[in-house]
Amino acid sequence: MTWRSRAITLGCTGALVAALGHAAPAAAEPASGSPAPGPGERHTVTLLTGDVVQVESVQGGRQIATVRPGKGRENIRFTQSEVDGKLQVIPADAVSLVADDRLDKALFNVTDLIAQGYADESSPTVPMIAHYAKGVSIASAPALAATTQGAELPSVNGRAVREDKKRAGEFWQSFTGPHAASGAVERITLDRKVHASLDRSVPQIGAPEAWAAGFDGSGVAVAVLDTGYDPNHPDLAGKVAKSANFSTSPDVVDRFGHGTHVAATIAGSGAAAGGTRKGAAPGAKLYVGKVLGDDGTASSSEVLQGMEWAANSGAKVINMSLGGGATDGTDDLSVGLNELTARTGALFVVAAGNDGQNGASTIGTPGTADSALTVGAVDRKDELAPFSSMGPRLGDQAVKPDITAPGVGIVAARAAGTSLGEVVDQYYTAASGTSMATPHVAGAAAILAQRYPQWTAQQLKDGLASTSKPSAGLNAFQQGGGRVDVAAAAVHPGVFATGTLNLGPVTNDSGPVRKEITYTNTTSAPVTITPKLDLRRGDGGTPGDAVRLDKSTVEVPANGTATVVITVDSAALVPGNYTGSVLVGAVHTTVGLVKEPPKHKVSISGIGRDGKAYPMDLQLFGDDMRYDIVRTIQSDHPFVTELPEGTYYARGMFHTGLAPDEELAIVLNPEFSITKDTNLVLDARNAIPVQIKTPRPSTLENIISSYAHREFGSRKISNYVMEFPGVRHIYVTPTQKVKNGTFEFGTRWQLTAPMLTATTLPWVGVKTELFYYALSPAISGFKWLGVVPVDGDKPEQFAKARGKIALVTPAKDGTNPDAAAKQAAAAGAAMAMVVSLPDEHTYAHWQPRGNRLPIPTVRITNEQGMKLADRAKFGFTSLFLQGTPVSPYLYDIMQVTHDQIPQKIVYQVSERNSATVTANYHATGKDEWLSEQRFGWRPWEKTAINQYQRYAHTGTAREEIVSTDETIWQHRVNNKLSWDTFQPLAVGMLEQPHTFSPGQRATENWYAPVVRPAIPRGAGLENSRTGDTFAFRIPEFADPETSHYAFSEAELGDDQPDQVSAKLYQDGKLVKEGPVAWGKFPASAGPAKYRLDLSLTKSTPDWAYGTHTETSWTFGSKRPAEGKTDLLPLLQVDYGVQTDLTQKARAGRSLPVEFTVRNQDGMAAPKNPQLTVEVSYDDGRTWTKVKRMDGIGGGRFRAVVDQPRLDRTNGFVALRVHGSDGDGNAVQQTVLRAYGLS
Structure with a gap:
């Protein structure tokens, strides 16, 4: 199965619904400008194997990912890739199970697991669907260990199960071990999430004309699988004949607003609007199945339960304004839909999804099902809505959607207490999305079912699709047949045709392909028709005689059917994607056809560096993602497959030896073509060592990681491998220079003096x-x-x-x-x-x-x-x-080769390829050691994978030689030692990602005094106001270095957690209190004076300085102009205190200290800045004003602090500053124990 993961969403614009892996409404199309994950956002994902992946967002849209093997799996290896923007992590013992389709690859798609809400902070379990072997009874099948049994799902011969992440090892053993209980389980898939994806719109589809002819859906049952309904809404009074709840919410009441809107669009009476806002089929009766919870999401298994209930309850039409990620139509929801339609005759009308902004092949499940009538969205001018998902379907390139309907600005019933879309009044709201388009078609289907009660689901689908109204300028992958026209379908008897016909894919070896188009005559007299074929490639080319109809004239008997055969001469057809239609007047059959390149037999094997056969980890990628290969090839026989002609990229890996002399050999073939039957041998015998030569003796400090990045056509592939320090040698095969696209190979080394x-x-x-x-x-x-x-x-x-x-x-x-x-x-x-x-x-x-x-x-x-x-x-x-227990130097090396692997890789560290950084690690308390880490990204790279933390001695300086060559670095330092070395450094002071220049010399001061709450320069942390909302982003800790900041650790489970509180006052009145000065705070419309107070206490043994701070910002603000955002005049005070690396100055001496009063980045300098400074040597019990202070321009002030003898102090200096400007803005900040004395 091919799957492009996305959340199943509501199909309307008025709501933003998170979500991969749950079923949700084909959500209202998300509002623009939704924020991306912010810096510091962290997720932990426990895979079903028990291995753990941590992902953290950093500035610039990048992220950090690290893999930790599960308990008892310490030596397991992982296949780690970024494939077309998605991070995938597959443990070695799962690779073959994924390759053989026993395990769903989505279970290892970390990007989508997070997006679906399946990270550990959101879900303590891994939700899955266990599919049983043929003949196995679902009810009596043995349970897998460490799982909770869920609902039976007969339509996919499976059951919903949830694995307890804390017991993942037990589950994995029960599924893969020698005494596995998995014999009954044929396959395990991710229980993906789904999410939710009228007045002028009803006339737009011709419904009033159908009503006038006596057809309003009366007697037809339409099921609505959604977020429930508002039982007290006037428009739905007496409409709901049956209801059931399959969601995790307590009842069928709609608290999200989506289901009520959809149900009323189908069959609402319009009573709350005097009958002017009727649904498309106001005579239909509704069966409401609540599958989406009060958050607008659901799991696939919950949706399947609702589908089975609706189909088995006798509903003729089932509306599903929900969906998940794009698939090839073989996922659980699509398979279940096809089975239920075949068994019960129910027509499922499904939203296409709202991912049109992502381009082609974005139709979401279950709209990818063959039997689904899949609905895209148009506006009131019948122009395609920009959010409407488009075909072709992933995999076989079949035509989807089947039809479109109005889905922009649809006014329909509003559930009480909800705010979906743009609220019109108490009873109505306007929303947009394919969710809103879908019920129009479901209502039309109900009208057609009333008109022709004997018609099957396929006939109803054909009747609507073949009479739809196509829009000029849109192709079949955008609109299917066109916008639904229920008047054309139901009012006047006539001829209908097969709605959609998929002829491909075909190859030269397919031979002639023949398929029938069926014409149905609903009149009492025979009708003669003259079908005409109009089929074109994207470049305008036609198939010529390679595609033809067997008849030019056909007589369709009265109340009968006739067929026309369309034939494809596969060998004569020029390769490409063809779409078009077979026309009979206004009636049309939408046709799709893809001619694929020829396929050839490919035998893949590997040879190790010593000429022996070893198991090989293989990754192979081509132009078509359907043929991607990720698997382990055993040493005793090659892997044989068929691949279409085209360009490919392959990587094979061999591990040999024992730590500490284990070696990794990588065979890369970044560009090769398949034009005939091929033996592809990935031969490591010519592999060369990657040599890193440093000016001083060095050894591997931590893991080695290597990567290969390839871009060609539409593909972007990044492969990673992590090696713990037992692997000391990496070998790679030389390659030719790539002719098309880009290629890069690199390795990451962290080297220090040997201990x-x-x-x-x-x-x-x-x-x-x-x-x-x-x-x-x-x-x-x-x-x-x-x-x-x-x-x-x-x-x-x-x-x-x-x-x-x-x-x-x-x-x-x-x-x-x-x-x-x-x-x-x-x-x-x-x-x-x-x-x-x-x-x-x-x-x-x-x-x-x-x-x-x-x-x-x-x-x-x-x-x-x-x-x-x-x-x-x-x-x-x-x-x-x-x-050498404390290395005086560190080499942070990113070795890079571009476009090809040369015959020799010797990376000689020098000023030509490196920068030299003097890192001063100031002591902050009793800890003699701290943890630090430097994350590195290549320019094309979103995720830095497998870069672990290191140790440094506090109160020391270390020379750090860092690679240049466009590598982007971010250093992070935690003032104390972390126990979890083989994890990314989750907390600590960080800097803005940046690059270095060859020969550059830089100095980094970490935790230098004074550390206090501040908006640091160069960190991109804007504090602003939009409308009547403040957005504060003030970290609790910032040292004097540009862009350095850190957050409190109040929620990390410390025995002595940081104590933080933030309070916002307006004209002296408290308006909001929160745990941090980060996030949204309310403002009033008119001009007002505000004060933001931030209090912090940190008293852990590792923290001796800045133990308590009190900061108050006073500022004026008023509502910005419409659509504008104003930066806030929160004055900042920067400190320049010269101490040693233990943060101590000599007592009994005068100390020059420089202060700067400034605004945040992006604002003009403060007008007429003023500053007073006070000092205390007894933790603030008594204060003395600093009298020796001069303004030196640019908001800068130089003071001289006359420090008493040590025995007249408590060993520390506290500072209290008060800064102001000519506009009435001010800041007062108190820092106890700002620095020490010696």
């Missing part, structure tokens, strides 16, 4: 890097220690290692490093060296905090360790050790 190296003596040996266990003490400087072998199964041998290194060879069952370290320490050993088992990974990640082992303890590979033990048995052997 510990050893050289064997007395013979001069090779220097070897050693890896500490996580909680080992670290050696600083040089040591020369003898080596004594100790058998891991003979602890008494530790006694020989006093004052030396105890080289612990493996015990039979492996060696416990904690026990070995304690035994060695008890025997007086200076160090323990644990030899790994032969097949054991050796890398360990040292942590600077925690209960330490008693002596330094390291790990060594089995090969190295046994050789060293053998040498030590035959004579005195020692190791010369060099330890």
Whole structure:
């Protein structure tokens, strides 16, 4: 199944409904200017495997993503890609299940899981639909572990289930393990979300003419699957014959407003408007199934339950003004719809969706179903609404939508207490969207069903589609047959035709394709017709004789049918997409045909660097996303498939060896053509090493990640691979330069001085890097220690290692490093060296905090360790050790090659490709270590994947050499150490993303004094007013560096959380209080004086400075001009306090301090700025005004603070400033313990 994920939405403009994965109304088309996720917005997504993906939004529309394997899955690998803008993360043990279609790829589409509300903060479960094998009873099928059983879904032979994310490992084991209970489960799909997608519009479709002829839908039952209805609305009085609730809301009452609007558009009486706002079929009776909750969304399984109820309840027509993402028509909702129509004869009328702004192939499910009468939207001039989703259908390129109807500015019933759309009055509201168009067609279908009660669902669909009114300038993929005309269909007997006919796709090998068009004569006399074919490609070309009708004249008998055969000579047809119609006067059959390129057999295999066959992770992409391949190819046989002729891009990966010498080999073929049967061998034997050479000794500090990015045609593909530090070597195959599009390959390295190296003596040996266990003490400087072998199964041998290194060879069952370290320490050993088992990974990640082992303890590979033990048995052997626990330098490397992989990749770090940054990490409290991270993006890249945090020592400076070459960087620093090293740094001070220039030298000061609430320069945090709403964006922490800011950690579960409060006053009266000065606050229309107070207390051991701040901004404001936004004159005070890296100045001395009074970015400088400064040395109990202060221009002031002796202070300096301007705006800020004294 092909799926372009989008939320299933209401089909109207007046509401914005979140949502992938729930069923929702074909939502009103979203209002323009909806904000994108803001900086700092974070989501955690637990996949059904138990692996966790974290995604955070940053400035510039970019984001950060990091993958953490689930418990017990620490060595699992992941296939990570951005494919056409969507982030996908598939664990290695799920790749084949996805490739074989046992698992829905949507379960691993992180972008859409977040958009659908399935991130962990919104959903503690993974909602799925389990599809059972043929012959398996849904009722008796065994349950999968860690799941909650939901409703049975007979239409798709499945059941809704929800996996408990906290027990995901149990579920995964039950589905994939050796004793899997999954035999009954054939396939698992994501239970996707769906969302909700009149007066002049009813005459527009010809309904009054039908009413005048006696046809108003009387006697016909129309089901409305939506958000429920308002049982007290006058327009629906006596209209609803049946109702049922399948949503998670308590009852069928409409609290969203969408369902009431839709129901009234179908059959409303217009009673609240004196009968002037009737629905399209006011005589029809309604069955209301509430499938969308009070938030306008639902899961696919909830919608399927409603569909089954409606079809089995006898509804002739079922309206679904809702939808989900674009699919190829094989998703659960589409399959269920087709099955229900075939079994019950119900006609489903479905909104096309509101994703027209995204271009072609955006029809949402279940409008993608073959049997659905899929409805697009037009305005009052029959011009296509810009939001109306368009075809062709994904996959087979079939014609969708089938028809259009009015969907812009539709006035219909308003549910009590709701505000959907633009409210007209108490009873009516105007809304836009394909949701509004769909009920017009459902009403028309009810009228036609009254007119021809014996007609099937297909005949009703054909009758409306073939008599619709096409608009000039629109093709079939935009409008189907055209705008519905119920008068033409129902009032006058005549000839109807097959509404829509899909002839393709075809290839040269398809042979002749023949399909019938059926003409139905509803009159009592025979009718002779002369059908004419009008079919064209997008470039205007015609098929010529390759497509033809078998008759030029046909007689259709009275009250009977006749057929015309349309034949496609596939071999003679020029490739392309054709649309058009077969015309019989005003009656038409909409025709779609696609001629695809020839397909060829392709056999894909891989060869490792050593010439041996290994399992290979394969990704292959072409012009047509239907043929994308992501799978693991086993070493014993190739993967064989058929692919159409065209251009492709392929990547294969091989992992070999053991940590710390594991290697990754990547085979890239960025551009190749398939024109015949092909053996595609991805051969790593010619792979070259990616070499990073640094001026000083360096080793891998953290993970390596690599990427390949390819753009060709309409495709944008980014592949990523993350390797933990056990992988020390990356190899890649050279390539030719791409001829079309772009190609880029790169690797990301984080390198520091080796923490510990050893050289064997007395013979001069090779220097070897050693890896500490996580909680080992670290050696600083040089040591020369003898080596004594100790058998891991003979602890008494530790006694020989006093004052030396105890080289612990493996015990039979492996060696416990904690026990070995304690035994060695008890025997007086200076160090323990644990030899790994032969097949054991050796890398360990040292942590600077925690209960330490008693002596330094390291790990060594089995090969190295046994050789060293053998040498030590035959004579005195020692190791010369060099330890560097705190690296004075860091290399942040983004190695990049453009357009091709050369014959050699040697990245020599120099000023020609790097910038040098002096990073000053100021201490903020008792923590000796802090966490920091530098995220990197290439210019084309939306998501920075797998870039983990690092350690730095507080109160120190580090030289950081950073790559240039257009890479965009964002540094983030948390003042304390994070325990979760293998996660992106979630909190801390951050900067605006930016690039560096070759040879540039820069300085970064992190947490320099004074840290306080402020609107920082250069951060893009606008504080503004639009209409009568203030938008405040004031972070709680900002240091003096441009663009640096951080947020409070009040909600992160700390034992001593930050205490923050914000209060807004108008003319002295409190109008709103909130936890932060971030978000929307109310304003009055007229001019007024406002004061915004922000109070903050932070008292954790890691935070000694700026422990309490009080800030008050006084400013005037009035409503801006219509449609305008005004920046707010919130005066800011910047501080320039010179201290050491522990944030301390010398007591007993005078300290020059510079202050700046300014406005936020984008505003003119304050007029006539004034400033007073006070200091306190007893946490604000007493204050002294600073008298030695001068204005030096540009809002800048220079003061001299005469600091007393240390014993006359509490060790800190508090500052209180009061700034003002000539317009009456002011700021007062108090910062206790602004900096320290020494």
